[in-house]
Amino acid sequence: MSSAALFGYCGAALVGVGLFGLVTHPEVLRKILAFNLLGSGVFLLFGVIARRGAAAGLAADPVPQALVITGIVVAFSATAMAVALLVRLNQATGQVAMSTDDPPLGQ
């Protein structure tokens, strides 16, 4: 097994771990963190594809690398937006979790 394949399996496992945290954590902040883990697993799969595409004297295909850099930036923007929404939710209702048992906002 090559190192690239090893990191590929690692990326697949990270997606699973992140997804588990996203589904099972009631706290929104932990869900955001888990979603970032999931995303980094996907990025790692991109990195493996890039490494396998080494050609023409380059150690890795630069196109997937550029896509990942753009992806990291967009993921950060979404995270900042989600955190701001969470802080506002907390100011408005005192909640830190999403639960179907809670009364709707304003009651």
Add this chain to the structure above:
Amino acid sequence: MTIYFGFDAGLAALLLAMATCSIVARASFAAIVLFMIYGLLLAIVWVRLSAVDVALTETAIGGGVTGVLLLGAAARLRKSNPPAGEIDLSLRIWAGLLCLLTAAGLAIVVFFLPDEAPTLAPQVQENLAENGLGNPVAAVLFVYRALDTLLEKVVLLLALVGVWSLAKDQAWGGVPGLQVYEQPSRILVFLAQLLPPIGLVVGIYMCWAGANYPGGAFQGGSILAAMWLLVMMARLRPAPAIAAPWVRLLLVVGPAAFLAIGFLGFVAADSFLAYPEGYAKPLIIVVEVALTLSIGVTLALLVAGAPERMPQQ
């Protein structure tokens, strides 16, 4: 089986352990710190995959700025009660099985990747000399896929508009309520005085070197943002009011310069975002410098959050 493979296997195991611990940790604070360590380990993985540009971005964002953002949120939410009920065990087991299935599916895809890996590296390398850049990743970001990069900067600005729009009416145009620590410790103040000069030099160097070596506007800008956040968190300088004209100007100068040079392409070259022959590199450097400033200010303000109070007169 070489010593390198052993190192990689250990690194992958450590990475997975950190990720798992950060999911199962009880306290949010511990989970976030584990996530930051995870980000730094992931950057080493990117180096091992020969993607140094991505490694720099991951260190600055994954390990750094995202961590500070989450820590700030955890500090603000600390006073609230944690949710009472846990999700019951059977549901967790089912969720675990489904996640295992997802991971297994992806692992099978990795196993059956075609032996002849598709690649665009030869095309990138072929045209690299034409635009005078030495870093193929920068060439993809600023020449072949410039539209993606332009839109990515717009996404950053849109996210900031979204964050700001969550402000209460009376705080609009005011100062963000960045608060990670109640009272900054003396160590934090000392580091906030010591590190910014070094960080500024590194950030500017990274922007300058990005055309030919790993680095670039985004990596440089994130370091500048980190330095500014450090100074704000240590309360050496207050956060700016978001209505201040200089803040607004710095936010748009990067995307505006990029867009202007893009439209120049209609006149001087043959299409939008095309660079006139022989001027590709100087124009890209101009765009990168403007973008570095904008990215630094945007990232720092995204972490600082929605405005919460009016500036003191």
